[in-house]
Amino acid sequence: MAIVVVMATVAVAVLGVVRVSCVAVVRCLGVPLLVLVVCCFCFLLSLLLLLLLLLLMLSLLLLLLLFWLLLLLLLLLLLLLLLLLLLLMTCNSETVKYSHISTVMVLKVFSLL
Incomplete structure (x- = not known):
């Protein structure tokens, strides 16, 4: 049960980081459709x-399979966030501030694990 609580906390934190990163990318690139x-x-x-x-x-029978799927999804989300952060690093200094905030948030999330 503790794993579920940690995974739910990580998912909520990832949603927050994605939102902050997307706002920064919108300000940086000015390409709303891509963002x-x-x-x-x-x-x-x-x-x-x-x-x-x-x-x-809801299902304890699928515990092991779903756990690995969740870890893979988290890794995929982390890679997407890193891609967004790389985009942010090419922007002006105002937007780099947001990438720093996103980086700190990602590090805090993964320090929970």
Whole structure:
């Protein structure tokens, strides 16, 4: 049960980091359509992660399989966030402030694990 609580906390924190990163990318690149696609993809992955957490709580038979799927989804989200942060690093100094905030948030989330 503690694993489920930690995974739910990580999922909520990832949603927050994705939101902050997407706002910074919108300000940096000025390409709302591309950012909208990336943000929607990240948001849908996060919703899938939360749905898998719900299934994990409902079915103990799928515990091991869903646990590995959740870890893979978290790694995928982390890679997407790192891609967003790399985009932010090429922007002006005002936006780099947001990437620093996102980096700190990602580090805090993974320090919980």
